[in-house]
Amino acid sequence: MKSFIREFKDFAVKGNMIDMAVGIIIGTAFNNVVNTLVKKVVMPPLSLLTDDVNIAERRYVLREAVGDVSEVAIGYGELIEVLIDFLVIALTIFVVIKGINRFKKKAEDPQNKTVETPKNIELLSNIEVLLKEQNEFLKRKRAD
Template sequence: MKNFIEEFKKFAIKGNLMDMAIGIIIGTAFNNVVNILVKKVVMPPFSLLTDDVNLHDKKFILREATEKVDEVAIGYGELIEVSIDFLIVALTIFVVIKFFNRFKSKSEDPKNSEVETPKNIQLLSNMERLLEEQNELLRKSQK
């Protein structure tokens, strides 16, 4: 039990727990933004293209409702809305990750003076340069 508590402390102190919590909170807020974007921005013009039909209510009825039984229907309109929702989320995440990767590749390029290169990349770059110099000296000494 003591080992488990120590392991949990290391996990929480490292920041992983905080990173996860921040990610979940931002993800929840982002989900709300996307829901409003789909329902209030994308779907109204889309409903104009379909003669002002609300896609959310579109369904294929398998069995009509009676006094004794409930209606059985396939709600394909909701599927269309959720698919559009998914596409917007996927596109947005793609654009954000593409932006971060571009910035990351700039920061990892030791020759790029626009962005400060992280220390570990600088050290690796210096090691690579020194190895190249060492190999060049070895080639000259063997001739």
């Protein structure tokens, strides 16, 4: 039981849980921004294009409301709105990851001096250079 508690403590303290929590909080805030962007900026012009019909309220009625029986309808307008939300989020994440990958690629190139190369990549690069020099030396020695 002690090892389980120690393992959980290491997991929580070393950053995995904290990184995940920060990511969830930022993701939730970003989701709110995108929802507002879609509902207040994107959807109103689309509504103008459809004769002032609020797209989010569009639905296909399967059964009209009669007395105490409520209406049954398929709300395809909300689906359209959620799909637009998804596309905005997916596009944004794609652009951010593309930028991160570009920076990461520069950082992993030991010849690129504009960005600091991580130590492990630098060490591997140095080992590669030493191995090439060793191979050249051995080839010259055999030729002699």
